Amino acid sequence: MPQSRSVSLLSIYPHITSRDRQLLQLLDDHQVLTTDQVHRMLFLARRTCQIRLGELTALGLLDRFRFARAGGGSQPWHWTLGHQGHRFQAAAHRRPEPTVRTSRQSVDRRSANPNLTHLLMANEFFVRLTVHARQHPQARLDRWWSETMTTKQFRTITADGHGLWSVADATVGFFLEADTGTEPLGRVVAKLDRYEQLIRRGGPRYPVLFWLSSDQREGHLHQLLRGQRGDVPVATATHDAEPAEAVWLPVGDTGRVRLAGLPSDHGQPVADNPNYDDGVFVP
Incomplete structure (x- = not known):
């Protein structure tokens, strides 16, 4: 007590x-x-x-x-x-x-x-990155934002988390969508509309990482996304994969890449994002 x-x-x-x-x-x-x-x-x-x-x-x-x-x-x-x-x-x-x-x-x-399991899953993603950084001196988790902080800062999206991951001199920003396997995949795909809105407003063009519950679900998601046009980069991996490693499959590609190898664009200033100072993104 x-x-x-x-x-x-x-x-x-x-x-x-x-x-x-x-x-x-x-x-x-x-x-x-x-x-x-x-x-x-x-x-x-x-x-x-x-x-x-x-x-x-x-x-x-x-x-x-x-x-x-x-x-x-x-x-x-x-x-x-x-x-x-x-x-x-x-x-x-x-x-x-x-x-x-x-x-x-x-x-x-x-x-x-009721969403405790989902919260712990999202936290686990960042825990694994933190552990990887402890074991690899060139790697750093420069930012770990919760869903609440991410929504507060970017407003138009409701990601499960946002991070900045660096390896040596390369830094990639990303948004996390931790999937428990309970939502219909159509609803999962629909989440990308909000990220499109953020990019149109000049916000960062960070990859959206779908961390999925199974290989089968990952395959079905790629089938739904294949051929769709959009400005949001998307990559997928499953829960049993270590997120810092070469486990991310970008939509439309056939080879998996490391987290640090995904494309990342900090975007242009947006009026309600406090991370932009005089037109320069401040991580």
């Missing part, structure tokens, strides 16, 4: 490391991460990760939940900000002080979110 609001944040500061601050920011931005995702991004040893997560929970900085697994047992722990974590992030970003009640409601909403 979250610690009382009466506990001073200043008394917790000596216990917060730079890695802890990174984790708090990740959870502030992306709501929920599993133990495995936190381990792969921030720790070397799984046991060290588990111990630290428990310590941060005891401090009230984190909270956690998990569900029963079909067939018996439990799913992994899902981690989110605890009350003190909400307070810390609010102070860091000059937001209003949260109450214990609002912090508790935040955890309840996230744990009961």
Whole structure:
């Protein structure tokens, strides 16, 4: 349970490391991460990760939940900000002080979110890029935006995430569409209309990455998209593929390419995009 609001944040500061601050920011931005995702991004040893997560929970900085697994047992722990974590992030970003009640409601909403599986899938895509960058010094995940941040910045689209991925001196921007396999493919294709609108307004011409649930679904999507005209570059891969590798199949091509090898155009200034400063895109 979250610690009382009466506990001073200043008394917790000596216990917060730079890695802890990174984790708090990740959870502030992306709501929920599993133990495995936190381990792969921030720790070397799984046991060290588990111990630290428990310590941060005891401090009230984190909270956690998990569900029963079909067939018996439990799913992994899902981690989110605890009350003190909400307070810390609010102070860091000059937001209003949260109450214990609002912090508790935040955890309840996230744990009961009917789209939790989809959220964790979208987060997993960026977790894998983060892990790849840890293992390859020339690679960097320069930006990881959630669906909420992406919609706020670009407005006309509702992507599941947006990123900037760099390898050496090459940088590609992209929009993520994480597919659970539950939507009709016609509805999936219709999402491209909003990206077309963004490009017509002078926005970035980033590839839209459809991360699909199966090879069969990927093949059917390419059949639907084949021969269609449009300005939106599209590439596909499946969930079992590592997104940084040569797994992306651009629509209309026959060979798979690396993420860093996809075409990317930052576009021209648009009136409501704060990332453009005097006509220059600021990543």
